[in-house]
Amino acid sequence: MLARGFHDPVHEAQGVFRAVMDALARPGTIQALATDLAPPAPLTPELAAIALALADSDAPLWLDAALGENTAVPDFLRFHTGARIAAVPSEAAFALIADPAACPDFGAFAQGMPAYPDRSATLVLAVSGLADDEGWHLDGPGIKGSARLTAAPLPADFLGRLGRNHAAFPQGIDLILAAPGRLAALPRSTRVTTGG
Template structure:
C-alpha cells in the first residue's frame, strides 16, 4: 500500500480533530439535537466524509473497528481507514469499539455489538451510522439526561425496529451501545441513557 495512493485525511489533524470531537460531544450531551459537522474530507466512496471524520477523530491504533459489508468490500476504504487511524479491523461486530455503517438496511441489530459489562460499560461499541436526513421533530420522542423535559427527533432512513431496539438497549444500562448518526455535514446522537419511544 503506497501512501501516495491514499486519499488525504485532515489538512490540520489537531485542529480539525478537536473541532469534530467538540461537535460529537455536543451531540452526545444533547441527545436528538442536530449539530453542524464540517467533515471536509475527500474520503473514498462509499465512505462518506462524515463517517470518515468520526473515524479519524475517535479511532486510533488501540481501537478495534468494524465495517459493514458495503464498506468492508472496498479496498480503498479499508486502506484509507487503516492508514489514517491505525485501528485494527475486526470481522465480528461484538469485538468492535467502533462500528461504521453505510448501509442502514443491512445494519445488524444493536444486540450484535459489544455491550460492555456492569464493571466496564465503556467496553461497548459506539455505532456510527450514515443517513440521508437528520431533523428536529418527527415521531421519535426522547427523554433522559441532557434533554429538558422531552424532545422529538427524526432520521431517514432508519434501522428496522429502531425504537424497540433502543428500548432494549436502554434497559441494559449501564451496559449497551451508543449511536452516532451522520448526515450531510450534520451529526446527532442517541446515547444509551436516552429513552426513545415512537409517537
C-alpha cells in the same frame, strides 16, 4: 492513490470530537459537522471525519458489508487512524455503517460488562437526513423536558432495538447518526418512544 486525511489534523479532529461530545451530552440536538474530506466510496465524509477523530490503535473499527467491499476504505482508515479493522462486530470499539437499513442487531456489538459498561461499542450510522422538529420523543439525561428526532433510512425494527438497548442501561451501545454536514446522537441512557 490513498485519499488524504484532515488538512489540519489537530484542529479538525478537535472540532469533530467536540461535535460528537456535544451531541452525546445533549441527545436529539443536531450538531454541525463540516468537513472537506473526500474518502473512498461508499465511506461518507462524515463517517470518515468521525473515524479519524475517534479511532486509534486502541479502538478497533468494524465496517459493514458496504464499506468492506471497497478495499480502499479499510486501507484509508488503517492509514489515517492506526486502528485495526475488526473481523466481527463484537471486537469493535466503533462500528461504521454505510447501509443503516442493514445494520446488524445491536446485540452483535460489544455491550460492556456490569463492572465496565464503558467497554461497549459506539455505532456510527450514515443517514441521508436528520430532523429535530418531528419524529421520536426523547427523554433522559442531557435533555431538558423532551426532545424530538427523526432520521432515515433505518432498520424497520429500529425503535424496538432502541428500547431494548435502553433497558440494558448502563450496558448497551451508543449511536451516532451522521447525515451530510450534521450529526446527532442517541446514547444508551436516552429513552426513545414513538412521536405523536
